Amino acid sequence: MSAVEIVGFVLTLLAISLATRGYVLTWPLQIIASLLYVYLFLSVNLFGESLLQLIYAGVAIYGWFNWGKQKSEGKSLQVSKLSKKEWLLINAIAVFLMLLVAQFQVQFLPTDVPYLDSSVFIFGLLAQWMQANKKIENWLYWIVLDLIAAGIYWYKDLHLTAVLYLILTCLAYFGWLQWRKTVR
Secondary structure (H helix, E strand, O other): OOHHHHHHHHHHHHHHHHHHOOOOOHHHHHHHHHHHHHHHHHOOOOHHHHHHHHHHHHHHHHHHHHHHHHHHOOOOOOOEOOOHHHHHHHHHHHHHHHHHHHHHHHHHOOOOOHHHHHHHHHHHHHHHHHHHOOEOHHHHHHHHHHHHHHHHHHHOOOHHHHHHHHHHHHHHHHHHHHHHHHHO
16 A cells, blocks of 8 residues: 555545535546556556546546536536437447457557456546536446456555445445436
C-alpha cells in the first residue's frame, strides 16, 4: 500500500459518494483521484486502466462543465435513460473496441490480463460518459465493472484498491437507486 493508493482511495470514495447524489463537486475530486491512479496503475503494468484513468480525468472535465453549465443557466441536467437504439449502438461499438484494444495489448504490451483490462477500459469509458450525461444506466455498468476491477486489483496485489472497488460496487447500486427515483 502506498500513499498514492491511500489518497486515491479516499478521494475516489468521496467523489463517487457525491456523484450518487448528483453533486457537481464529484468532478474535480474525480480528476485528482484519476491522476493518482494513472501513476499507480502504470507501476503495475495495467496500461489499459492507466490510460482509462487519464481519460476519466478528461471526461470529468467534460462532466464538470456539463453539470455546472446547466446549473449556471438556472436549470439542471436531468437523469434520463438511453433509448434501445442508443444502447445497442454504443454497446456494439464498445465490444468491437474492447476486442481491438485487447488484441493491441496482447501484441505490444507486457500485461497478463489483456481482455479484462480492455473490458474495464472500454466499458469504463462508456460508463463515465453516461454518468457525465446523467444516463441512469451508468450505475449498472459500474456495478459490473467495479466487480471485475476489484478482481484484477486483488490479483495485482493492490488490495486497498480492490476493497475500494468493492465499496464502489455498493455505491454504484446506491447511485442507481437514487437516480432511479428521479427518472420515474
